[in-house]
Amino acid sequence: MDRKALAIFVVGGLIVALGLAFFLSPFASSSPDGLEKVSIDKGFAETAEDHALAEGPLADYGVKGVEDEGLSTGLAGIIGVAITFGVGMLLFGLLRVVRSRRQPEPSPGP
Secondary structure, eight states: OOHHHHHHHHHHHHHHHHHHHHHHGGGSOOSOOHHHHHHHHHTOGGGOOOOTTTTSTTGGGSOTTOOOHHHHHHHHHHHHHHHHHHHHHHHHHHHHHHHHHHSOOOOOOO
16 A cells, blocks of 8 residues: 555544544443443442542543533544544654664665
8 A cells, every 4th residue: 555545544534533433422322331330230339439530621521611512522532533543643653763763774785
């Protein structure tokens, strides 16, 4: 796959992921996840304490300050995809640099 095709593939995938995050995340189930359900069933859910980021800007799958719940969740999804994509790009860039340094330099011709 040449560079142009790879770039189109990556950008296309990013657009699809951003669209899914924005348009589908507001429809995610609000039911408790598996661990939370077990804590409710076993009777120790009330002992849970908030973690250090409970008041953060993206707490509870929403964007603090955005009143519309669907929009807030969609924006949080977009931010999550963008951060994940950025971290992935940084890691792949680092891997590329490391690999290029490990390859032996070509020897001069005869």
